[in-house]
Amino acid sequence: MKYPCRLLRTGYHNGFYNMGLDQALLEAVAAGSLPTLRFYGWKPAAVSVGYFQSLADEVDLAACKRRGVDVVRRLSGGGAVFHHAEITYSIVLPVSHPLAGKTIADSYGILCAGITRGLALLGIDAQFAPINDIVVNGRKVSGNAQTRRMGCALQHGTVLLDNAEAMFDLLTVPVEKVSRDGAVRDVTERVTSLRALLGREVSLEEAEEALAHGFCEALSLDFCADAPLTEAEETRARELGAAKFSNPHWPAGGSISVMRSACKQAETD
Numbered sequence: 637m638k639y640p641c642r643l644l645r646t647g648y649h650n651g652f653y654n655m656g657l658d659q660a661l662l663e664a665v666a667a668g669s670l671p672t673l674r675f676y677g678w679k680p681a682a683v684s685v686g687y688f689q690s691l692a693d694e695v696d697l698a699a700c701k702r703r704g705v706d707v708v709r710r711l712s713g714g715g716a717v718f719h720h721a722e723i724t725y726s727i728v729l730p731v732s733h734p735l736a737g738k739t740i741a742d743s744y745g746i747l748c749a750g751i752t753r754g755l756a757l758l759g760i761d762a763q764f765a766p767i768n769d770i771v772v773n774g775r776k777v778s779g780n781a782q783t784r785r786m787g788c789a790l791q792h793g794t795v796l797l798d799n800a801e802a803m804f805d806l807l808t809v810p811v812e813k814v815s816r817d818g819a820v821r822d823v824t825e826r827v828t829s830l831r832a833l834l835g836r837e838v839s840l841e842e843a844e845e846a847l848a849h850g851f852c853e854a855l856s857l858d859f860c861a862d863a864p865l866t867e868a869e870e871t872r873a874r875e876l877g878a879a880k881f882s883n884p885h886w887p888a889g890g891s892i893s894v895m896r897s898a899c900k901q902a903e904t905d
Contacts, residue, residue, distance in 0.1 A: 638858035639735065644674040644865055645844055651682030651708035651719065656876030658792060659711060660869045661728050666786035670863060671729035673851055675844045678719040682706035683806055686714040686781065687887070699805050708881050711790065712781035714768075716807050721798035721829070723843040725751075727851075728790050735855055736789045740782050744768045747791050747855070751778055754850025755795070758843075760833050770795075775828040795847070796829035797838050 646657065654676055661672050681703075683695055687710060691697065694716040700707050705718075727747060729736055737743035748764045755762040755770070755777070762778075765771045770778035780793030830838040851857055880886050 638856050639733070640670055641729075641857040641859055642670045642672040642863040643848060643857075643859040643861075644672060646674055646676045646865065648677040648679035648840075650680060650877075651678060651684060651706040652877035652882040653873055654678065654682075654724070654877075655684070655708050655710060655881045656878075657865075657869070657873035658726050658728075658790060659876050659880075660872040661726070662711075662786060662788055662790045663872065664866075664869055665728045665730065666788050670860060671727070671733060671735075673725065673727045673848075673857070673859075675723060675725050675840075675847065677723065677840050678706075680704055680706060681718070681720040682708055683716055683718050684708050684710045685716045686710060686712065687783070688713055689716060694808055696806055696808055703806070705806060709886065710781065710792075711785070712783040712792065714779070714781035717779065717794065718806055719794065722794045722796050723840055723847065724792060724794050725847060725851075726790060726792035728788055730788050731784055732787075733789075740784065740789075741767060743782065743789060743791065744780060748778075748780060748793075749854040750851030751780075751793070751795065751847065752850070753854040754843075754847035757846045757849055758830065758834065758838070760830070768793075772828055772833060776826060777828050777830070777833070795843060796827065797840070797843060798831040799827065799829045 657674070661674065665672060682705060683700060685691060685694055685707070691707070695707055697707065735743070735746055737746050744767060745764060748768070748770060751770050752762045752764055760772060762770050762772045768780040769776050778793055778795045780791060782789060782791040830843065852859060
């Protein structure tokens with residue numbers, strides 16, 4: 637059985653717009669739009685933190701501001717992620733959809749099959765590592781997170797195109813755990829990228845093509861070429877980016893507010 641699905645390739649945007657568009661698509665699918673798979677990148681670089689995280693414990697806000705790196709809070713949980721040399725995807729579908737699984741844990745295994753198949757098309761033998769990682773020879777190449785709201789599941793995740801040591805200047809490493817040099821060595825041993833695995837640069841476009849085919853094959857998706865991003869979704873994404881995801885007081889009542897970066901607009905392009 638084939639499952640109809642929109643495929644969106646929205647290119648590079650800043651973190652506020654990206655998270656705004658994820659929510660706009662969530663709202664659209666909840667209102668009856670087709671399940672949607674989106675690929676995108678981040679410009680400028682950004683740190684996203686999980687919905688329940690404390691920024692003070694995870695992010696060096698002063699360093700992010702100095703380097704022009706956005707900081708944005710996701711709708712989903714999980715840890716802080718530095719978004720730079722990577723491809724990000726999001727997929728939204730009703731929780732009643734067969735691909736959503738009965739639980740979040742189930743759906744990770746189902747949906748992440750799209751990533752492992754896409755990597756296989758690039759010549760990379762990757763495996764799903766529960767709960768929500770993709771690994772190659774024990775080293776993480778993809779992390780994923782999910783939230784369920786409005787009767788829908790929103791899962792998004794990243795595949796590293798290249799390693800980025802800048803993350804160690806931006807994310808907080810407790811001094812009682814390891815030195816900075818120790819943290820670099822530890823993460824280098826646990827994390828890998830497409831460049832490291834293939835010995836060459838992989839562009840966003842090449843990664844998009846492979847992952848799109850991977851999701852199509854692994855999940856039996858039937859992509860609808862005539863279902864692009866609508867004007868209403870675009871408008872809603874910009875509204876959410878400006879009013880919510882770049883709002884230093886969102887979520888209301890949170891113990892630590894989200895920092896607004898030097899980028900003052902919801903979209904820079």
